[in-house]
Amino acid sequence: xxxxxxxxxxxxxxxxxxxxxxxxxxxxxxxxxxxxxxxxxxxxxxxxxxxxxxxxxxxxxxxxxxxxxxxxxxxxxxxxxxxxxxxxxxxxxxxxxxxxxxxxxxxxxxxxxxxxxxxxxxxxxxx
Numbered sequence: 677x678x679x680x681x682x683x684x685x686x687x688x689x690x691x692x693x694x695x696x697x698x699x700x701x702x703x704x705x706x707x708x709x710x711x712x713x714x715x716x717x718x719x720x721x722x723x724x725x726x727x728x729x730x731x732x733x734x735x736x737x738x739x740x741x742x743x744x745x746x747x748x749x750x751x752x753x754x755x756x757x758x759x760x761x762x763x764x765x766x767x768x769x770x771x772x773x774x775x776x777x778x779x780x781x782x783x784x785x786x787x788x789x790x791x792x793x794x795x796x797x798x799x800x801x802x803x
Contacts, residue, residue: 693734693790700728701738701787705780708746717776718746725802738787740802742780745795747802749776 693701707720721742729736752772759765779795786793 693732697732697734698788698790700724700732700735702784704728704735704739705742705784705787705793708742708780709777712746718743718750721746737792738783741793741795741798742783743802744800745776745779745783745798748795748797748799751799 704721704724707724708717709720711717711720721739725736725739725743729739749772753769756765756769756772759768783793783795
């Protein structure tokens, strides 16, 4: 179920997001890849949500979706790391990492195209 937007929710008052909003929506998703290098992939979307999310519901929606996904992925990675004590973690960890990479890039592309994206299998803690 995708959120519906009214014209008053965008910066320009138009029914479609501006190019600036699309770019920040994309950065909300892709910033997780940069922050992930340092081990905290949820920090990128969180920073976008706290800074640009106040200016645009479009950006806020993408940042919250990305944040929820990255929190879910971080938890899954921690569980996989714990499961490395038995062989399951060694198989699960690369699958989670590859899926997270692909879905994050896909979400960034969708946001830049002006579309909403809902990550599959995501625990939505941030509403």
